[in-house]
Amino acid sequence: MSANQKEYSAVDQAEPSADVASTSEAASSGESNNKIELKPKISLVNACTIIVGSIIGSGIFVSPKGVLAEAGSVGLSLIIWALCGIFSLIGAYCYAELGTMIKKSGADYAYIFEAFGPFLAFLRLWVECLIIRPCSAAIVSLTFANYIIEPLFPDCEQPASAVRLLAAFCILTLTFINCFDVKWATRVQDVFTYAKVLALILIIITGFVQIGRGYYENFLAPFENTTNDVGAASLAFYSGLFAYNGWNYANCVTEELKNPEKNLPRAIWISCILVMFVYVLANVAYFTTVTPKELLESSAVAVTFSQRLYGVMWWIMPVFVALSTFGGVNGIMFTTARLFYVGSREGHMPMILSTVQINRLTPAPAVLFVALTTLCYLVSTDMYALINYVGFVTWLAIGLSVVALLYFRYSWPDANRPIKVSLVWPIIYTAASVFLVVVPLYASPVETGFGCLIIATGIPVYLIFIGWKTKPKAIQSKIDACTLTLQKLLLVVPEEKKDI
DSSP: OOHHHHTTHHHHHSOOOHHHHHHHHHHHHTSTTOOOSOOOOBOHHHHHHHHHHHHSSSHHHHHHHHHHHHHOSHHHHHHHHHHHHHHHHHHHHHHHHHHHHSOOTTTHHHHHHHHHOHHHHHHHHHHIIIIIHHHHHHHHHHHHHHHHHGGGSTTSOOOHHHHHHHHHHHHHHHHHHHHHOHHHHHHHHHHHHHHHHHHHHHHHHHHHHHHHTTOOGGGSSTTTTOOOOHHHHHHHHHHHHHHHTTTTGGGGGGGGBSSHHHHHHHHHHHHHHHHHHHHHHHHHHHHHHSOHHHHHHOSOHHHHHHHHHSGGGTTHHHHHHHHHHHHHHHHHHHHHHHHHHHHHHTTSSOGGGGEEETTTOSOHHHHHHHHHHHHHGGGOOOHHHHHHHHHHHHHHHHHHHHHHHHHHHHHOTTSOOSSOOOTHHHHHHHHHHHHHHHTHHHHSHHHHHHHHHHHHHHHHHIIIIIIOOOOOHHHHHHHHHHHHHHHHHHTEEEOOOOOO
């Protein structure tokens, strides 16, 4: 048992109440392996819809404005969309090696933990808990609310309170689904992923029709007004990469994936290539109908596009986008709960988050934790500030994970690697990550400075709650008592230990 596991072993060994224990036995008796644990129920198709559904959330419907605003021209914005796709594909390729070598759920948290130890892994988890995942889910849920309410307020500003309430409704509904059944959550992901891909295919086909009709004025001088500011270009990459965010989410559920050595890399390749082509073509389609100036003035470019071309049926686009973002929130919540679950299992989060609901076999406490932190971010509706804020800490952590791959090549030369990438790719990805982290320090100092501050706040938390091994028994007993109370309330128990 590791030092981190010893941190919460007292709680693991504590006996739940008789009612909880008897219910646990009844639940486990119906399982073929008589274990309370998360089951490998995720197929290749499910993994693809998790990735595609997590990537295609709000980004392609929100980020075109952010990319164009910083890039300055149609031509550079399209190049940035393509480069963001290639960059994400390189990162996904590196993650395919990491995910098939280290078969733990948790993605970059698990890889940083194995490579650099618990301290840096905890800081990664801390930032993920406070910023990246809940902030991303909040952005997507706000986009869901903006689009679903758009037909009711076509010519006036949407009321902020109504937008927040709808976003909260989206989060709470998906919280129930994810707590109730893993299969329900994956089915929701499948259905809503098909809906969002259908919406983008409709946009792309319409764009080709427009080009055929001669509407290509915005491509005649594609690089007019291109920015010369390197810092602005890096912020454009942030907006574009935000739209691709989620390509690593299947690595968060590796333990629940069937045949991960084959299905994980297949899911990554299929999903990332599909999304890259869809994104670039969708942006081309937008510019056949919406001028750069109009796109910058629009808060919902897909709706503006549909209003111009679909007549009385323009409302179908807000509906499609709402379905897309609903599925995006589901994908974020599903994978984030597994990340927190793994962090708790390593002793880096409260033990209650690594427990399983004995009747439903879902990580219900982790799902509830994700929901609560996400709801906190609904205080702000400035999505573009949130995107820049998320970007810095996201690429800092993902870049460190790819550095871990280089470290593993040196320290674990004989490890089993079903997929072994050429070293040129992690080196390129690391260099690009350094650019994405360093340049915004002066291009957007407020957001990045605040991000650094949040990372630093994790240091005293680690020293007090993780590094302090000799806590007084009175404190530890109160923590154990609180954990047992929550176990009884939620009917959850720690999963049975297994080798990963």
